[in-house]
Structures are given as structure tokens and as C-alpha cells.
Amino acid sequence: VSLNESVLQLFHGSVCFTISSVAALDGRQIDYYDSEIKMLIPRQDWMKEFISGDRFKEYTEIRERVQQTNKINITVLMQQFNQTHGVHTYQRMYGCEWDNETGASEGFDQHGYDGQDFILLDMKELRYFTPVQQGVITMYKWNNNRAQLELLRQYYQYECVNWLQHFLMLRKVDLERGTPEVSLLQKDPSSPVVCHVTSFYPSGVTITWLRNGQEHDEDVDLEELLPNEDGTFQRTSFLNIPPDEWEKNQFVCEVQHRGRTFRKILTADEIKSNNSKLLINKIMPLNKMLNDIDDFAIFKVYMNAAASAAINKMGITFLRIILWQD
Structure with a gap:
């Protein structure tokens, strides 16, 4: 999956009759909602702009409709x-994948009950299938409702993608206000010097090493572009020269991004050592995101290996809305 692809994923869960929901973009929580307070609370600054906008009411009404549907489903x-009694869990994961270059999109819809897959929608054939005997009645009922299936196809192909694009646009405006962070790193005196650039958006960035004012491309290794968990990007460039070489000459890491230039002069004082953690790709897997939110413990049981692998593909932009009932 390339960096131009985006995925909108929504997760619903029900344990009895109170629904809470969390939306997350690239593993970062962007809002919170539950049926008791009946309010959508932003978790990112750029979501505050959305809450004051025209589409906020529509977005909240969707959450409220899901609440009613979940009550019926779990019964x-x-x-x-x-x-007839006991605590039981209903979960649903649905969403869409969209490529902003080709315009291609694809939807998905999975339901679970008490930690197991219950019924899943095959978007290519536009029909449901179930891995459990108890799901056969529901499968036949839903597959016979061709009008509802057509509405779902329309939703995943158009409305879902529209919401994904809307949130990406809001985040894009906020991310573009940021400034790239440039650091010079070195594990030990004999290791290459690393020019690490992070927290920039959009992804287009140029990293150049200068030696005494002239471009220096020998002994330089440029790593691939990596996405951060907050939607920004990072990239590193390694300068493989001995310390006495850069002590005798002036080396500068020059970064160009959106018409602006940032420079770091290579000196012993400028280098940050033992800071390799900054080089770790900051993509947050779904499991970590769920661990960071205590109430997601119930939902974690449902995630199967296939869904987990799909969610954590590198280069995908995610919007996850997770709802559960307790």
C-alpha cells in the first residue's frame, strides 16, 4: 500500500445498552462520544474547528443512530x-479504503459477537457470509434485502469516502501549520552522523549535505520516507565520514520544505547522542492505540489476525471510530 492511500475504519461494540465511541486518525484519538452525555468531545485541536462547523450535527446524528441499531442487534x-441473561458483547468494524491518486475505493463490514466473528460483508459480491451456525438466519435475511445492500454499496463508495476526505482535509490544514524538526544524531563517535527530519507535512522534502558550502553526495545514504502516527512524516540522511573529516571541514544538513530552508551545522555541540529512539518509525499499531485507551479492552478480543494486519499496513491513513456498549 502506497502513501497516497487512505482508510476510514469504524468499530462498534455493544455490551448491554450504553454506547461509547472513539474516533482515531492514524492511531491518534480525535474525539469521544457516548450515549449518556450525548456529546462529541474533540481530542485534537483541529477537531474543534469541525465541531463548530456545519457538518458536526450530521456527524453526531450518525453516532446516535448507531446507538439505536446496536441496541436492536444485541437483543x-x-x-x-x-x-436470556448475562453480559454479552457485540462489535462491528466497517469502513472504506481510498486512493487519492486513482480515486479507487473499497468498503468492508464485519460483525462480531462475544469475541468471535459473526457475519461479514463481501463487497465484491455484495453479499454477507457467516462462519457460525447462529449467523445463518441473519445472513439469509440480510442477503435477501437487496435494497439495503445497494444502500450499503452507495455508502461505502461515496459517503464513507466523503467523510474520510473531509477529515483528511481538516487535518491537512492543521498539519501544514507545523514546522519540520531537524536534529543531528550519532550513536557513538565511530557511527555515521544522522540528519533526522520529522513532523513535516506534506511529504515532499529535500535533505542535502553541504561540505564547505558545496553539495556533498558522497558517503551519503538517504532513507525512505516514513509516516508518523500524527499524519506528518519523517526522513533521515546518513553521513558516513570519520570525525576528523567533519572536524576539519564545515558540514551542514540543509532541509528544504514548502519553499523554506532549514540548516543544521555539524558540530560536536549540535549532535545529540544516545537518542536513537527518535529514529524509530512512529506509526502506532492498532493494538497500542487500544492499550492507550483503557475502555478498549473489550474490543481487542474481537480483532482477528486478518483485520489487524490490514489495519497496520504502512502508508495507510486511518480513521477509526470505535463504539461499544456496556
């Missing part, structure tokens, strides 16, 4: 599993 599921 029906308890009947199908011949359960």
Missing part, C-alpha cells in the same frame, strides 16, 4: 444464541 443476537 436479536442474544435470541439467536438462545441467551
